[in-house]
Amino acid sequence: MVVECQGLSKHFGRTVALNNLTFSIKKNAITGLVGANGAGKTTLLKILAGYLRKTAGEVRVFGERPFNSLKVAANTIFIDDNLALPATLSIAEILEAGRLFYPGWDHGLARRLFDYFSFNPRQLHKNLSKGKRSTFNMILGLSARSVLTIFDEPTVGMDAAVRKDFYRALLQDYLQHPRTIIISSHLLKEIEDILEEILLLREGQKRLQLSASALREYALGLRGEEALVKRFIAGREVYRREHFGKNSLFVVLRNSFSAAERHKARAAGLEIMAVSAEDLCVYLTSKGGRGIDDVFNRN
């Protein structure tokens, strides 16, 4: 295991950002950290990178506490939107700094990506546009070839073409040099295809951790006449409930029906449908299974 957390909590004053989080992340896999805004994704990643101190519980990266650990620092790179770099260095000089620090740094890759995205070597990092800055940070993150590579919302500001290139580059490089990669995003759909594992956070707590393929099978949707649906789902946990018209109900719930039950449901006139991983994540991470519709339907 590369990352292990046991009852990890982090408070900022009276705000609880992480609440009793227990999970582990296995070696050489791409794990997606998914959750709504404010779910604690960035806080968790900053703790793993040694930026922030835990409030309670245990956190281990490569078997060590990450805060002030040189071993963790040398084998980890943390890339996010606010990556702090010296204002005086050109972006080509920043790549040189990367070469200086990271033992596994691949300068050839850095140069090739640099040329592919047509960067001007003499430009200053702070003068790059938002999308260009994200692209440059991505080059830094990939070229470092760190055993643990953390991307926090890496595609902020990138256009569609660059996003595609980014995920493609990440996957290519990962296949050639397998390592532990954690990507956080609130857009699961974008990263779904390259993920092996998904860790879902809600309000600082772990909601779910499972493989990407298992997530796609995890839930199903049922639609039909309200009374019928209600009878069918009695006693089961419902992730989402949406009303259509007067009498029709759509629910999303755990896929734990037997083949016989499915058959029975279809025979009764209920529609059974798959739920995309992205939609499911939205349902699983929303507060109390409520949707925006509930704001407008006050009765």
Next chain:
Amino acid sequence: MMSLTEISLGTVVKKQYIFKLRSYANLYVSLVITQLIALLFTIGGMVIENRGIGWNNIFLEVKFYSSLGIFIFTVFWILIYSFILPFPSYRYPDFSFVTNRVSSNMANMGFLITAAIAGGVTVTLGSLLVRNIIYYIGGNEGILSSNFWVSGGDLFTSMAVGSLYLLLLGTIGYFLGILVQLHRSLYLILPAFILGLLIYAIYAARTNPGLVSQPILFFVQEEAPVLFILKIIGSVLLLWLGATILSNRVELR
């Protein structure tokens, strides 16, 4: 498959130090500019003392030029730079690469030592430049010959003493810089505290002069070179240790 790299503290500090020298090379540009401005003040009339004596048709004018101005400007330069060194825009980039808080503090110290030596050497050379400029402006009768030539040993002593003082003051600046990082309110409290201290010092200078002069004399009056060096290095180490301990639990961003 990638293997974990074990890295020693020394290696990290060395890399951080190189990184800082590259990143903050503009520090030396500012040093040169600062000293040039000081030089202009010195030549252009910052005559420390101007005495004229005249009797029996002979008029004697004595002017004392001093390179003290260059030193004072350099002191401000190192105080300002060392104070802002722990600020986020200088500290966070360390952590974007490889460091922990101890190695970051050690590399900063190395950077400060380099800056102090650069300052001490240039201040000494600057004082030679003052003599030369005055010689070329005023001619040789303007300068007493007995003190015009400075021996190599004196030059070295001057550089070393200048560097040590700059290092001490730089470390004080650094310590204060770390201090204000601990809590936002200290940005307000610290200047008020220093101002209060100054006012108190002026008041105390009249009633209890020893209280003010003692800490300064502790360094200035030391005549044994070894003891002087030990006093400065000891104080620098204490301040650095304090700064490291204070900043060792500070979080980032």
